[in-house]
Amino acid sequence: MFKKKKTHEMEYEELEMKWKQLHLGIGILLILCAAMIEIGMFFIMDHYRLVNCTMERYFKKYVFFPSGINFGILIISMIMLARCSEAAKKYIISIFLSLVCAVLMFVHGNFISLYVLPIIPILTTTIYGEYALVTCTAAVSGILEFIIFLYGHWNGYAVEVKQQPESRADFIVGMLLAGSAYLISLIIIWFEKKKREIRIRKEQERILLKQELMENSLTRIRNRLALQLLFDKIVDQEEFRSYVLAIMDIDDFKGINDRYGHLSGDLFLEKTGDILRSHEDIFTAFRFGGDEFCLYFKETDLKQIKKICSELKREIKGIGGGKLQVSVSIGIAAAQEGVKPKKILEYADAALYQAKGEKDSICVYKEKKN
Numbered sequence: 001m002f003k004k005k006k007t008h009e010m011e012y013e014e015l016e017m018k019w020k021q022l023h024l025g026i027g028i029l030l031i032l033c034a035a036m037i038e039i040g041m042f043f044i045m046d047h048y049r050l051v052n053c054t055m056e057r058y059f060k061k062y063v064f065f066p067s068g069i070n071f072g073i074l075i076i077s078m079i080m081l082a083r084c085s086e087a088a089k090k091y092i093i094s095i096f097l098s099l100v101c102a103v104l105m106f107v108h109g110n111f112i113s114l115y116v117l118p119i120i121p122i123l124t125t126t127i128y129g130e131y132a133l134v135t136c137t138a139a140v141s142g143i144l145e146f147i148i149f150l151y152g153h154w155n156g157y158a159v160e161v162k163q164q165p166e167s168r169a170d171f172i173v174g175m176l177l178a179g180s181a182y183l184i185s186l187i188i189i190w191f192e193k194k195k196r197e198i199r200i201r202k203e204q205e206r207i208l209l210k211q212e213l214m215e216n217s218l219t220r221i222r223n224r225l226a227l228q229l230l231f232d233k234i235v236d237q238e239e240f241r242s243y244v245l246a247i248m249d250i251d252d253f254k255g256i257n258d259r260y261g262h263l264s265g266d267l268f269l270e271k272t273g274d275i276l277r278s279h280e281d282i283f284t285a286f287r288f289g290g291d292e293f294c295l296y297f298k299e300t301d302l303k304q305i306k307k308i309c310s311e312l313k314r315e316i317k318g319i320g321g322g323k324l325q326v327s328v329s330i331g332i333a334a335a336q337e338g339v340k341p342k343k344i345l346e347y348a349d350a351a352l353y354q355a356k357g358e359k360d361s362i363c364v365y366k367e368k369k370n
Helices: 008-047 055-083 086-107 112-116 119-128 131-151 165-214 224-236 253-260 262-277 302-317 341-358
Strands: 244-250 284-289 292-297 328-334 362-364
Touching (some): 008 055, 008 086, 055 086, 086 112, 086 119, 086 131, 112 165, 119 131, 131 165, 224 284, 244 341, 262 292, 302 362, 341 362
Parallel strands (some): 328 362
């Protein structure tokens, strides 16, 4: 299986971090919009002579006080965000937004339309997909709304929920709206979790299918199809890519099957695959066919590659404690500008043919000169 540059988990964390920034931005935008609306409302109401107080008193009461309190909450939240863990940041931002909405409800308790404000922190918290976080936010918003309905005095009167039918109805409507938002959030999270599970399962199935198509089942290294795809990728690149191909062959492998049986031969190939996989940080191995393997090196230092191949020979010859009496031949060819990978593979095969003539040796292809 080919390694990905960025895992799905990393992408999810980056997306969550971006939402935290946007989530905080929603709270700040709400504070600024509320202040601008209040300023605009003053001039509209003043034009129609609906303002029953001075401009100074109006701005102190409806602009400076709520904005000051909310910015104070913002500063405290920012200090806490700088000192807490990533998991705690979600709770701090959610509660910050709940407090901002509560301040606006307290200042404008006589506007029934503002009873929908607790919906904002509840629904925006749904994106994180955590039941506990949504429950915590809904509980904080509900408690703040309950306190404001019972003890709101900002407009010069106290709302007696138990005595005034209209106030009781407003309170019930506000709580029902918040409760509905909470239930909707839980349902959304449940469905999103199910969808994510299905996506993960499909991705796992796709990866397994890709492994089956691209991986040799016996040796558990890449197969010939994977090698062809690698060649296609090299050809598609606009610029010449430096690389080295090596073909490795087990000398007289048929003798192992004849003397010890095919099961022993398969076990030998399986252990050879284990050895090749253990060096995946150095080269990429492919089962080219039967007892032949192709090695793809990004490194182009032929001297170093020959040293690596010598070490591979030693490890493979050690399979079975040396009782199998095997030898390994390897042919090496370096990429050439303007020459396609298949041709380089032919050069490596020609070098292998020369190595097998000597047996248990390593040969590097040298282009014949006229």
